[in-house]
Amino acid sequence: MPAFFTPDEYAVVVAxxxxxxxxxxxxxxxxxxxxxxxxxxxxxxxxxxxxxxAVHPRRSEFHPLTxxxxxxxxxxxxxxxxRPERELNGPTVGWQQRYRDGVAALGADFGRVDEDEQKxxxxxxxxxxxLVHQHACEGMYGAPAYGGNRGLVGWANSGFEGxxxxxxxxxxxxxxx
Amino acid sequence: xxxxxxxxxxVVGSGPGGSTVAEVxxxxxxxxxxxxxxxxxxxxxxxxxxxxxxxxxxxxxxxxRHFLGPDPWLEPRTFRAGEDRGDREHIGEANNLPSxxxxxxxxxxGKLPRFLAADFRMRSDLGPVDGAAVEDWxxxxxxMEPFYADAERIVGVAGDADANPFAAWRSGPYPMxxxxxxxxxxxxxxxxEKLGLHPYPGPTGANSVPYDGRPACNNCGFCAYYxxxxxxxxxxxxxxxxxxxxxxxxxxxxxxxxxVLVTNGRATGVEYVDRDGVTRTExxxxxxxxxxxxxxxxxLLLLSGFEHPLIGRHLMCHFQTMVMGIMLFRTHPHRGRAxxxxxxxxxxxDDASRAxxxxxxxxxxxxxxxxxxxxxxxxxxxxxxxxxxRHKEMMRESPMRDHMWGFTMQGEDLPQPTNRIDLDxxxxxxxxxxxxxxxxxxxxMELAASRHxxxxxxxxxxxxxxxxxxxxxxxxxxGPYGGYLSPIPNSKHVVGTVRMGTDPSTSVLDPxxxxxxxxxxMVADSSGFVTSTGYGPTLTIVALAIRNARAxxxx
Ligand SMILES: Cc1cc2nc3c(=O)[nH]c(=O)nc-3n(C[C@H](O)[C@H](O)[C@H](O)COP(=O)(O)OP(=O)(O)OC[C@H]3O[C@@H](n4cnc5c(N)ncnc54)[C@H](O)[C@@H]3O)c2cc1C
Ligand code: SF4
Numbered sequence: 001m002p003a004f005f006t007p008d009e010y011a012v013v014v015a016x017x018x019x020x021x022x023x024x025x026x027x028x029x030x031x032x033x034x035x036x037x038x039x040x041x042x043x044x045x046x047x048x049x050x051x052x053x054a055v056h057p058r059r060s061e062f063h064p065l066t067x068x069x070x071x072x073x074x075x076x077x078x079x080x081x082x083r084p085e086r087e088l089n090g091p092t093v094g095w096q097q098r099y100r101d102g103v104a105a106l107g108a109d110f111g112r113v114d115e116d117e118q119k120x121x122x123x124x125x126x127x128x129x130x131l132v133h134q135h136a137c138e139g140m141y142g143a144p145a146y147g148g149n150r151g152l153v154g155w156a157n158s159g160f161e162g163x164x165x166x167x168x169x170x171x172x173x174x175x176x177x
Numbered sequence: 178x179x180x181x182x183x184x185x186x187x188v189v190g191s192g193p194g195g196s197t198v199a200e201v202x203x204x205x206x207x208x209x210x211x212x213x214x215x216x217x218x219x220x221x222x223x224x225x226x227x228x229x230x231x232x233x234x235x236x237x238x239x240x241x242r243h244f245l246g247p248d249p250w251l252e253p254r255t256f257r258a259g260e261d262r263g264d265r266e267h268i269g270e271a272n273n274l275p276s277x278x279x280x281x282x283x284x285x286x287g288k289l290p291r292f293l294a295a296d297f298r299m300r301s302d303l304g305p306v307d308g309a310a311v312e313d314w315x316x317x318x319x320x321m322e323p324f325y326a327d328a329e330r331i332v333g334v335a336g337d338a339d340a341n342p343f344a345a346w347r348s349g350p351y352p353m354x355x356x357x358x359x360x361x362x363x364x365x366x367x368x369x370e371k372l373g374l375h376p377y378p379g380p381t382g383a384n385s386v387p388y389d390g391r392p393a394c395n396n397c398g399f400c401a402y403y404x405x406x407x408x409x410x411x412x413x414x415x416x417x418x419x420x421x422x423x424x425x426x427x428x429x430x431x432x433x434x435x436x437v438l439v440t441n442g443r444a445t446g447v448e449y450v451d452r453d454g455v456t457r458t459e460x461x462x463x464x465x466x467x468x469x470x471x472x473x474x475x476x477l478l479l480l481s482g483f484e485h486p487l488i489g490r491h492l493m494c495h496f497q498t499m500v501m502g503i504m505l506f507r508t509h510p511h512r513g514r515a516x517x518x519x520x521x522x523x524x525x526x527d528d529a530s531r532a533x534x535x536x537x538x539x540x541x542x543x544x545x546x547x548x549x550x551x552x553x554x555x556x557x558x559x560x561x562x563x564x565x566x567r568h569k570e571m572m573r574e575s576p577m578r579d580h581m582w583g584f585t586m587q588g589e590d591l592p593q594p595t596n597r598i599d600l601d602x603x604x605x606x607x608x609x610x611x612x613x614x615x616x617x618x619x620x621x622m623e624l625a626a627s628r629h630x631x632x633x634x635x636x637x638x639x640x641x642x643x644x645x646x647x648x649x650x651x652x653x654x655x656g657p658y659g660g661y662l663s664p665i666p667n668s669k670h671v672v673g674t675v676r677m678g679t680d681p682s683t684s685v686l687d688p689x690x691x692x693x694x695x696x697x698x699m700v701a702d703s704s705g706f707v708t709s710t711g712y713g714p715t716l717t718i719v720a721l722a723i724r725n726a727r728a729x730x731x732x
Contacts, residue, residue, distance in 0.1 A: 168395025
């Protein structure tokens with residue numbers, strides 16, 4: 001059960017991410033659970049502590065937020081919603097609303113139309129495309145603690161080992177080809 | 178918490194500057210209270226022998242999500258390229274350094290070179306430049322040398338004393354030998370030497386061997402922009418830990434100093450906002466030391482009503498010239514300490530640079546230290562490739578990361594009075610105080626130096642076998658806002674906004690970093706710098722802080 005999206009929205013987001021980072025002979029966004037990464041980010045405050053800063057890149061354990069951190073992250077995610085303490089320098093539309101609107105505009109049938117039509121619809125709203133693209137890249141290649149990069153498939157594809165503490169790299173691995 | 182008492186000194190900011198002052202003053206027997214507006218992820222304040230384990234190798238936490246602060250929504254900054262651009266052109270992040278216990282020191286990758294002797298006397302050696310206030314420093318290298326040596330010991334710097342032919346004289350070796358060279362640097366130094374340059378292992382504040390009770394760096398690769406998970410970087414955890422262990426130092430995180438209190442020409446304490454949003458005051462019986470960095474220190478002075486017309490002016494950030502090449506071989510830039518090698522040739526004038534200056538109508542030009550470096554981690558990389566079918570193939574081929582190597586030149590930036598920090602007329606931070614506004618535009622000298630040296634750097638990459646080279650700069654004068662490269666300078670080497678000097682009409686601070694008219698108020702960050710030099714500022718911040726805090730303690 002998604003933390004933020006409705007099941008229909010979730011299905012569209014899965015299709016969007018797969019269009020942005022499709023599987024080839026290696027796993028793509030769906031295999032890496034990129035949509036779950038985005039859903040966890042938008043629903044971060046349904047967890048305690050909120051899923052903003054992982055304690056360790058591979059463990060589902062999160063730092064508590066201070067009241068100020070919480071204010072900043074709630075504003076970013078939920079928007080200012082007319083609350084004076086969130087409108088310090090003007091109103092903010094949160095990511096939740098941008099996804100709700102952006103996904104609705106892509107259409108409930110987004111996963112069933114052909115590739116060209118998917119691309120056309122994605123390019124129709126460049127701001128939303130940039131937002132999902134950034135989050136899709138984070139979910140594919142970021143630390144698995146945040147719900148994406150499942151099975152480390154993002155790193156495996158790109159030859160990146162991720163966090164290697166406490167082993168580190170030997171001097172030979174650093175200095176040799 | 179230390180029992181109810183007045184502190185001898187209050188220090189604002191716990192970065193390399195403030196932490197060093199705390200170590201020196203507590204060693205002299207003073208009691209010290211440090212205010213830090215950021216959170217503590219560094220050290221157990223109840224038991225300072227214990228270092229925390231909050232740092233982790235996580236690109237999202239540190240790069241995308243502001244774990245070390247400041248959150249640009251809570252503490253917005255504004256920017257404009259000049260007064261001709263209206264009140265501001267941009268609101269949000271502008272050259273932010275971390276706001277956390279340890280300041281920028283915890284996530285710098287810590288190249289810690291000394292300045293050259295010539296850096297302290299640019300006006301005498303090279304002469305004036307139109308539009309800039311180039312002056313000599315009120316201190317010279319010979320006087321600084323012992324403090325540099327102490328700074329290298331306090332922080333723990335690894336380097337090779339004989340490797341850089343341009344380096345100033347030194348009284349002794351580095352405390353540690355250099356760590357393992359990165360593979361890309363092995364290749365780029367070989368090509369650079371072939372072309373007549375003089376690369377050397379950059380002095381770094383990361384342990385190459387166990388030092389001062391902390392382990393050797395294990396080359397984990399998440400170095401610049403990340404805290405070290407094993408505390409192999411010494412700056413500023415080492416001085417801070419020693420200050421706290423004396424029992425005479427208290428550190429209060431999440432407290433924002435909003436005003437410096439001055440009565441009859443003496444600093445008496447500060448007003449601050451605590452973590453519950455309550456405004457309080459605290460008294461210092463002997464001195465107040467400001468070390469909030471070269472952006473926040475002038476902001477605090479302006480918030481406090483200081484009126485010297487030079488406060489905030491002569492802001493300098495290095496002009497970065499990034500020359501990168503795509504190689505046929507894998508460079509694995511994710512192994513090692515972000516930068517292991519540098520060269521200083523472009524700080525040294527020659528006939529060609531003099532001709533280039535003359536052609537640009539300038540009396541002289543000067544580049545900066547060149548870091549031999551590769552790109553960052555894969556989220557950043559992935560965003561540079563197009564989305565769609567070819568995306569994963571691009572990530573496997575990795576032209577923009579695992580096949581990339583190149584250079585960042587941290588070019589000298591001239592002190593222009595029009596480049597400045599002041600208070601934004603309307604934008605506020607979360608506590609209700611006016612935001613910092615930066616007004617900044619490059620001088621023709623920086624642009625000419627960048628154009629002059631970029632082809633040399635590209636030639637080195639071609640010799641290494643680059644199939645393609647590219648040049649980018651930060652700032653991009655007159656470029657669009659919004660991206661990583663914009664008119665806002667990215668260099669985290671920010672200096673000069675409360676300059677030192679001997680003459681109170683052309684400087685705010687005296688040669689000991691104290692206000693001409695408030696002698697017990699000292700600045701211990703890079704705000705006092707007179708010129709930017711082409712070197713990272715931090716070792717000089719620490720060395721000056723040692724010198725000036727020792728003088729303060731014995732005054
Ligand atoms: C990624 C990166 C890499 C870097 N690499 C290098 C390098 O290789 N070499 C080099 O020399 N330099 C490097 N730097 C720069 C280096 O980090 C700074 O020069 C150094 O941290 C400056 O030290 P400081 O003590 O003057 O100020 P800072 O480190 O900026 O510390 C100031 C502290 O004061 C706090 N503060 C500010 N105002 C207030 C207030 N009003 N109340 C309470 N607290 C306040 C801030 O929160 C902050 O924690 C790098 C920086 C970054 C970000
Ligand atoms: S590369 Fe070394 S100094 Fe840098 S974070 Fe890793 S272990 Fe620490």
